[in-house]
Amino acid sequence: MDNAFQVDLRGVVDLLSRHLYSSPRVYVRELLQNAADAITARRAADPDAPATVTIEATGGLISVRDTGIGLTEDEVHALLATIGRSSKRDELGFARHEFLGQFGIGLLSGFLVADEISVETRSAKGGPTVLWTGRSDGRYRVELAPADRAEPGTTVTLRTRHDAAEWAAPRTVAELAELYGSLLPVDVTVNGRRTTLGTPPWRAAHPSPDARRRALQAHCEELFGFVPLDVVDLNVPEAGLTGVAYILPAPANPAVRGTHRVYLKRMLLTETADGLLPDWAFFARCVVDAAELRPTASREALYEDDLLDHTREELGRRLRAWLVRLAETDPAGLRAFLNLHHLGVKALALHDDDMLRLVDQWLEYETSSGPMTLAQFRLRHPGGRYTTSVDEFRQLAAVSGAQGVGLVNGGYVYDSEILARLRRIDPGAVLDRLEPAELATHLGPADPDAELRARPFLTAAARALDPLGCEVVLRDFDPASLPALYLTSRAAQHHADLREARDTGDALWADVLGALERSVAADRPRLVLNHRNPLVRRVTGLPDLTLAATAVEALYGMALLHGHHPLRPADTATLNRSFLGLLDWAVQGGTHD
Incomplete structure (x- = not known):
């Protein structure tokens, strides 16, 4: 029954x-x-x-x-x-x-x-x-x-x-x-x-575009507490959606998803809707009314379906079109926007060629020749390079600039991917990643007589740094204020990582990693000493080779710290030993035999 x-x-x-x-x-x-x-x-x-x-x-x-x-x-x-x-x-x-x-x-x-x-x-x-x-x-x-x-x-x-x-x-x-x-x-x-207004603010009649803009700015300030940098009209006919996007006047955290005010058939659904815009559009806050989007049973969120996906894509296209129009009609406004919200534009440029062109033409990057756009940099440095870390750029920018090698800082989020994609909009754009070891080929050789006189010193220095897997070379380069430069290639770094993992692993993994290490070409890092630096010239002329070796160890540690390279236990021990050795020599008045 x-x-x-x-x-x-x-x-x-x-x-x-x-x-x-x-x-x-x-x-x-x-x-x-x-x-x-x-x-x-x-x-x-x-x-x-x-x-x-x-x-x-x-x-x-x-x-x-x-x-x-x-x-x-x-x-x-x-x-x-x-x-x-x-x-x-x-x-x-x-x-x-x-x-x-x-x-x-x-x-x-x-x-x-x-x-x-x-x-x-x-x-x-x-x-x-x-x-x-x-x-x-x-x-x-x-x-x-x-x-x-x-x-x-x-x-x-x-x-x-x-x-x-x-x-x-x-x-x-x-x-x-x-x-x-x-x-x-x-x-x-x-x-x-x-308690009703009657007409949504973005659909209200105004005597002029300026009056409408002022009214919407006041609406934004009332709802969100800020005066927007700009106002973008939104319209998605398939979803029966109209509304506005208010551009934030201050930098936003891209990791925090923006929340939006959503009405359905002019009844407020939620003040905290997320997922209405693409993730890259974290610089906008929206107020929209939609007739076709579906609510959840609680009527406090939007139901995820194909129409919401389509709406999200269309709203992203509207914001993208606004950026393109801004570049064409208001360059000053675009620069102001990019200064605040460059991360969102960079994220979009990873898969949108128009946005990539906008980044290339308008967004300033940190370079060895000062701040400039990528388009300007390529004109000035046809064979330029870029780094993939901020620390690497800071270590090498002055040296590469002095040698005529243009360098772009690609160490911030999205930058290296954007630099690698430039060929999509300009086949002649050749910006390759800088291999630090490659920079040694641009550094001028030291005077032959000076190198001959420094041979005993170089032999002692090579002996001191050999246990650390580092070679020592003498060069003559600008800036003269830099005494030493630590240069390593990706292959050398990989080799060093294998060696460190072998030394810290158990017996089984030590054998496996040892075999891998032997199969990798032994491309060793280099400590490049700058003979143009007065301190280096005095160190190379030291008659006491033991003291000279200690000084080289100190220069090695200083170069690692200057380049923000990770210090291995052996590097830390060497740095401490050289510091104490030089301190002991100084305390005793330089009377070591």
Whole structure:
């Protein structure tokens, strides 16, 4: 025998309050939604029907009166007594386009603040006024109202519980009605004060574009607390979406997803929607109204589907088109924007050639010749190079610049990928990554006589640094203030990493890594001593080769620190030993034999 499900309404209310709705305050939104939908249904048959919602809040009693289509007694039994049944879905169960609600649970939100809900309603189709009274324990009663309403419509009345008194305060009810329903196309009043604007600010008529811009800037400041750098109109016809994007006037954290204000059919869905824009567009905050996007059952978020994906892509295209237009019409405005939000544009440039051109032409990079755009850098340094780390750039910029090798700092986020993609927009753009060891070939050789005199010193220096896997060479280069330069290649760094892993691993891994190390070409790092530096010239002339070796170890440690290279335990020990050795020599007055 088939049996019908029994529903524990108190359990359902607990489910709504704890798991579906984020706060009891949504009861105002749900009551407004039902009232607006009832008015929409009546106006479909009678376009001249009044469109008003009157809310009275006093003494813990809240009533919401609308001029909507109302319900017959049969509809009251069918719709109000069955959880999940709604008149706002078609015969196939799909949401009807013109209505805000669709899930048949909106009225239950009243039980978040009250134990009893009464609905007095008269249908525009005819019939008497019906009174439905429901309680949170699941009981309900349907009867004829004591007096007939003069006009069709519905009045919902809540007598709030003592523990929900804060949600029934007149000021709170007015604020919530204004928050959720300020853009509704009906007149909503709370205790005699109108809370609706009527027309969304971005669709309001203004005498001039400047006046419209000022009005939207004021709207942004009221909603978000900042005056936007610019305002971008948004329009996605497939989603029935219109609105504006406000460009942040200060740098934003790209790791924090921006939140947006979303209305559905002019009823506020959420103030904190995320995922409406592509991740790269973290520099914008949106206010939009959509007719076709789907809400979740709680009506506090957007449902992820193909239409939302399409909307996100289209909004990204709108912002991208705004950037391109800004580059063409307002270069100063574009520079101001890039100074603040270059990360978002860089992220877009990774897969968009137009944005890559914009970055190439307008965004300044740190180079060995000072700040300049990539296009300017390529003109000045046709055979330029770039580094993939900030520390490497800082170590090598002065040296490479002095040798005529242009260098771009590609160590910040997205930069190295952008530099590698430049060939997509300019096949002649040759910007290769700098191999630090390659720079040694651009450094001039020392004077042959000086190198001959320094041969004993170089032999002692090579012996001191050989255990550290480093070679010593003498060169003559600018800037003269730099005594030593530590240069290593990627192959040498890989070789060093293998050796360190072998030394710290267990016996089995030591054998495996040792075999790998032997298979890798032994490309050793170099300590390049600058003979043009006065200190280096004095060190190479030291008669005490033991002291000279200690000095070279100190220069080696200083070059590692200057280049922000990681220090291995052996490097740290060498640096400490050389420092103590030189300190001991200085304390004893340089009298070592």
